[in-house]
Structure formats: structure tokens, C-alpha cells
Amino acid sequence: MVKLSVVVITFNEEKNIGRCLASVKDIADEIVVIDSFSTDKTEEISLEHGASFIKNAFEGHIEQKNYAITQATYPHILSLDADEALSDELKKSILAVKQNFEHDGYFFNRLSNYCGKWIKHGRWYPDKKLRLWDSRKGKWAGLNPHDKFEMQEGCKTSWIKGDLLHYTFYNIAQHTLQIHKFTNISSQASYQKGKKVNLLKILVKPTFKFFADYVLRRGFLDGYYGLVIAILGAQSKFMQLVKLHDIYKSKKAN
Numbered sequence: 001m002v003k004l005s006v007v008v009i010t011f012n013e014e015k016n017i018g019r020c021l022a023s024v025k026d027i028a029d030e031i032v033v034i035d036s037f038s039t040d041k042t043e044e045i046s047l048e049h050g051a052s053f054i055k056n057a058f059e060g061h062i063e064q065k066n067y068a069i070t071q072a073t074y075p076h077i078l079s080l081d082a083d084e085a086l087s088d089e090l091k092k093s094i095l096a097v098k099q100n101f102e103h104d105g106y107f108f109n110r111l112s113n114y115c116g117k118w119i120k121h122g123r124w125y126p127d128k129k130l131r132l133w134d135s136r137k138g139k140w141a142g143l144n145p146h147d148k149f150e151m152q153e154g155c156k157t158s159w160i161k162g163d164l165l166h167y168t169f170y171n172i173a174q175h176t177l178q179i180h181k182f183t184n185i186s187s188q189a190s191y192q193k194g195k196k197v198n199l200l201k202i203l204v205k206p207t208f209k210f211f212a213d214y215v216l217r218r219g220f221l222d223g224y225y226g227l228v229i230a231i232l233g234a235q236s237k238f239m240q241l242v243k244l245h246d247i248y249k250s251k252k253a254n
Contacts, residue, residue: 002101003029004094005072006080008051009064010034013082014041016167021049023085023165024078027094034068042082060185061147065140076101077135079149083167084110090162094132097160104155105133111163114225115171122219122226123212123233129164130157144189145182172228179236187243197244205241210234 006028010017021031031051035042036058046053054071058064069077078094086094090108097106109126112119119125130149138151151157169175190197213219214230222229 001098002076003074004076004078004098005030005032005074006078007032007034007065007068007072008080008082009036009061009068010038010042010046010082011036011058012038012040012042014038014045016083017042018045018049019085019167020080020082021046021051023091024080025049027086027091027098028078030073032068032071034064034071036064060144062140062142062144065147069135069139072135075135076133078132080131080164081166085165085167087111087163087165090160090164093160093162097132101134103158104137105130105149105151105157107157107159108132108161109163110166112166112168114168114175114229117222117225119222119225119229121221122214122217122229124219124229127166128159131164132160143186143193145185172232175232179232179239183236183239183243186240187247190240190244191247195244197241197248202238202241202245206234206238209237 004027006024008017008020008031010033017033021033024031031049033042033046033051033053035046035053035055037055043053052071056064056067065079068079093108107128107130110129112124112127114124130151133149133151137155138149140147141150142148169178210230210233213233214227219226219230
């Protein structure tokens with residue numbers, strides 16, 4: 001049986017971290033929380049659950065999660081966000097993998113709870129995530145704040161049963177605030193990557209995103225909140241593009 005390190009990055013997560021850590025106690029050989037100087041009870045709650053609590057300045061989601069890997073004792077890692085927790089079925093699947101870690105990485109589905117409702121359609125489900133892996137075989141990459149773990153070429157992955165439960169937003173106001181925060185980050189990251197934007201993209205991409213999420217991916221089956229999620233998803237894409245446009249405009253003016 002392999003030893004498993006569970007790693008979580010946090011900042012002011014007192015509302016979520018206890019649920020997250022309680023869900024991994026039966027499968028973790030070590031829990032490591034990397035915190036970017038929380039001012040609430042995140043540290044106190046983490047320590048109550050037996051986690052190692054390490055403070056590290058936040059430079060980006062990708063950077064913080066790669067740093068977390070370096071602080072883990074064991075190379076086999078389960079990486080979670082503080083607002084996530086394991087379902088009972090997923091715990092059983094992970095315990096089985098620990099007995100025979102025959103692949104380099106494992107995917108599973110993420111099921112999100114939005115304003116008290118489980119969202120089972122649209123782009124949000126099944127939200128396939130690669131979160132269990134041999135850390136020697138890859139690293140976190142992507143474009144902040146939308147990180148993803150990338151395995152090295154030739155690595156073997158598999159899918160296991162059970163949902164990762166994701167407690168997203170308790171109200172719509174929280175969602176809109178995150179859109180503002182994340183589009184600031186993603187527009188800057190897109191500019192640094194040299195991504196271009198024009199009026200056609202600003203018009204077409206948000207429109208298509210709404211159509212794809214609400215109609216093609218059947219987000220309408222989630223009722224009122226399915227509509228809200230599709231509209232705010234399109235708004236997020238629109239804000240990211242117009243903020244990117246503004247960055248280029250300001251650079252030219254200077």
C-alpha cells in the first residue's frame with residue numbers, strides 16, 4: 001500500500017476547511033495545508049484536524065499548488081481545494097487505489113453545490129478532475145486562476161468512481177464577486193501569454209458559451225440556478241475579454 005499525502009491550499013477558509021479535512025481522515029497518511037496568511041480560524045481548525053500548517057506568500061494558484069507538492073512527505077498526492085470534500089464512494093475508490101497504485105494519475109468527477117442545489121448538468125457536471133497522482137510524473141500548469149495538473153508524456157491515467165463534492169457559492173453575490181476577482185487575474189495572465197482579443201471575440205465567445213452551457217450541455221435541466229450559472233458563465237467570459245482589451249489599450253496609451 002502506498003502512503004498518501006493530501007495537500008490543500010487555503011486563505012480564510014474557516015467555513016470550508018473543517019469539512020474538507022474531515023472527509024480525508026480515513027484515506028490520508030499525511031495532511032498538508034499551505035496557507036497564504038489567513039486572518040480567520042483556518043489555522044486553528046486545520047490543526048484540530050491534525051494537519052501540518054505551513055504559511056507561504058501567494059503568488060498564484062499554480063505556483064502555490066506546486067509549492068504544496070514540495071512540502072509533502074510522500075510522492076503520491078491527493079490535491080484538494082478547501083471548498084471540496086470526498087463522497088463516501090470516492091473514499092472507497094481511493095482506498096482501493098492505495099492498495100494498487102497501478103497508474104500514474106487518476107481522474108474522478110466533481111459535483112458542485114450552488115446556493116444549496118446540486119448542479120448535475122451544463123458545463124459543471126461531470127466536471128472531470130485529475131487530482132490523485134504520482135507527483136514525480138507531472139506538475140501544475142494552465143493559466144491562472146484556472147490551474148490544471150499536467151502529466152508527463154507517456155504517463156498512464158485512469159478514472160475512478162465517486163464524486164468530489166464541491167461547495168461553490170452560498171449565494172449569487174459571492175459568485176459575482178469571484179467573477180470580478182478571477183477575470184482580473186485571467187486577463188492579466190492572458191496578456192502575459194500574448195493572447196489577442198478583438199470585437200468579434202468579445203461578441204461571439206460569451207454568446208456561444210451561454211448557448212453551449214445552457215442548451216447543448218442541458219444546463220436548463222437545473223432550473224433557475226442552471227440559468228443563473230449559464231448567464232454568469234457568459235458574463236465571466238465577456239469580462240475577461242473586455243479587461244484584456246483594456247490592458248492592451250492602456251499599454252498603447254503609455
